[in-house]
Amino acid sequence: MAEIEKEIEEIVNRETKAWDTQDVDLLMTIFHPDIVWPFPKTSHSHDPMEWYFELGRYDYERWKKGWKTLFDTHKLVHNKREIKKIEISKEGDGAFAVVDIDSLWIDSEGNKNHWKGRVCKVYTRMSNNEWKLIMHTGALDYF
Secondary structure (H helix, E strand, O other), X not given: OHHHHHHHHHHHHHHHHHHHHOOHHHHHOOEEEEEEOEEEOOOOOOOHHHEEEOOOOOOHHHHHHHHHHHHHHEXXXXXXXXXXXXXXXXXXXXXXXXXXXXXXXXXXXXXEEEEEEEEEEEEEEOXXXXXXXXXXXXXXXXX
16 A cells, blocks of 8 residues: 555645646646546635536546646746645555645736645546546635
8 A cells, every 4th residue: 555655645746746837748647537626616615515617527628728828827926735644445446635735826917816725636546557636626724
C-alpha cells in the first residue's frame, strides 16, 4: 500500500505543478475519461443540494479550453496545497486524497477567484494500472 500512496501523492503533486506552471497539457494527464467534478456555490455550501456542475462530464477539448482560458485570463497569486490524508481501498484499486488548498487567481480587472478549503480527490486504477482522477469535490471550508 505504501507504493500506491506514493503514486497518489505523485498525482496530487503533478496537479499542483500544473497549476503552478499553468501547464494545461500536464493538467490534462491526471483526468479519467469519466471524471465529474461538482462545485459548491461557496466554500460553506456543505449541503450537496447547493452544488452544481460547471464543466459537466469530462470532454478533453472542452476541459482543456476551459483551463487554458483560466490560465490566459488570470494571474496565479499563490497556490498552497497540503495533503492531509490518503486512503486506499483494501483491494488497491481505488483511493482518495484529502487536500487543503488555498489558490488565488486574479483577472486583469482585479477580480479574485479564490479556491480555499478542503477538497477530496478520488482516484481509480485503470486497466493499464495507471491511476486517474475520477471525481473531485470543490473546496469546502470545514473550520
